[in-house]
Amino acid sequence: MKSALTLAIALTALMVTFSLQNAQTVQVHFLGWYFEGALVLVLLMSFAMGALTMYLASLPARFARNRQLAEQRRQLEACTRSLDRLQSAHPGVKPPDA
DSSP, X not given: OHHHHHHHHHHHHHHHHHXXXXXXXXXXXXXXXXXXXXXXXXXXXXXXXXXXXXXXXXXXXXXXXXXXXXXXXXXXXXXXXXXHHHHHHSTTOOOOOO
């Protein structure tokens, strides 16, 4: 927790320094839209849009991984139930050591 707070403070200090050094106004033209604002805001918005795009692009893989994990958990539960049933049917038999 302490290291996370230290990292957050360091990143905040870097962002403040970056914003003070990049305070000039820039013009952005995109698909018929016109935007004029501080360079630091344009850069941060671009970064945020890129991060959002990457998050949305990773969602299908995350859903597939979660489905696979759920299926593996169901298989593990079925194997555990089967093992319990076999052990109760044959109480004197010990499983071999792995």
